[in-house]
Amino acid sequence: MALREIREYGDDVLARPCKEVKEVTPRIRELIDDMFETMYDANGVGLAAPQVGVLKRIVVIDCSPEGEDPHLLINPVIIETSGEQTGYEGCLSLPGKSGVVTRPNYVKVRAFDIDMKPFELEGTELLARAICHECDHLDGHMYVEKVEGDLVDNEELQQPEEE
Ligand code: NI
Secondary structure, eight states: OOOOOOOOTTOGGGGSOOBOOOOOOHHHHHHHHHHHHHHHHTTOSEEEGGGGTOOBOEEEEOOSTTOOOOEEEEEEEEEEEESOEEEEEEOTTSTTEEEEEEEOSEEEEEEEOTTOOEEEEEEEHHHHHHHHHHHHHHTTOOGGGGOEEEEEEGGGSSOOOBO
16 A cells, blocks of 8 residues: 555646546555545545546545544445535645535435445435535536635634545
């Protein structure tokens, strides 16, 4: 495993749509391991492959306080949403900043696991927010496009999550 460089906002790779994964090759397995390591090292709660410069539809998320339920989503598609939540959101590709974004409060996503078996994951609150945020990355979008008001420095806030 190795840490990968996190691409920052303004890098063209973050503005491009990602390609579907057809097969989990050893190289993709290594990418996934590296994505988890890079996310944890940066104290993030989510990371999408384009954030480490790879245009593939792969997302890792771990937003539980104890870190006991990391999620790997390959080719994720959001199939259901409901409700609404409005709150601060950050991104590892825009370090030190946060902004207010409204997201669904409930999300159901269909994705494939490491063995390319399909599964569904449901999330509310922070997990729902993280799923939406990371899936946006796969289409070349960042949360700044959805921010209500101005971006703020994290020092002015209490420890917002970075995704
Ligand atoms: Ni992000």
